[in-house]
């Protein structure tokens with residue numbers, strides 16, 4: 091018997107989902123890296139381990155024992171606090187498999203408890219998106235001013251003047267940032283405001299590289315743009331290379347709505363898994 095897995099995505103930000111109902115899966119950084127490798131493994135931006143919260147000793151104190159916990163890992167094996175696209179896929183998995191029977195329920199994450207509503211699309215209460223300051227990102231030799239926003243994980247939102255500039259950015263090289271402002275690294279969003287309630291965005295994710303979407307990044311982007319207008323409240327659609335999501339931002343709560351899709355399920359080869367851990 092191999093290791094069960096599913097492969098899914100939210101606006102083409104893709105994940106390997108590993109059900110771990112007993113909390114016994116030894117998910118080392120080396121195993122995450124090879125699983126996410128698009129040639130040596132299944133290929134994905136990250137891994138979502140589905141584990142009972144009570145089996146996660148280092149979870150935040152506010153996450154109760156009886157929730158399912160999203161143990162999210164970036165493709166480079168690092169741990170991140172939150173993943174907005176991942177939590178939608180995670181919620182869809184819990185409903186599809188009958189592990190949760192309601193359509194509205196809560197999930198434990200390293201950023202705290204998140205409420206989800208599973209319908210054709212999935213809506214997530216993303217908590218409060220906090221503006222924490224400003225900083226610079228440097229890409230292609232040019233520095234761009236940005237707003238630092240924390241959505242559980244850190245983001246730097248840089249607004250560009252037009253879509254041509256956005257399209258021409260080379261994000262195959264990580265943007266440089268100030269490590270004094272972001273000691274744990276940062277996700278960097280580049281955004282164009284196409285209409286007052288419509289943004290276009292590209293993102294370079296910490297621990298992954300350029301991805302086709304970042305859910306927490308879209309919430310950060312809307313928050314950063316609203317902050318530039320002097321407000322903490324508003325809503326917008328965000329077009330990313332992998333599709334479209336909808337974001338609302340309020341002083342105490344933000345929400346993210348978008349698709350969550352499964353494309354495959356199967357078993358990882360046990361010999362491959364054992365070797366990947368060496």
Ligand SMILES: N[C@@H](CCC[C@H](N)C(=O)O)C(=O)O
Nearest residue numbers: 170173174175243304305306
């Ligand atoms: N793709 C995610 C964010 C994943 C974590 C991020 N790379 C980090 O290290 O903070 C999303 O949809 O939010």
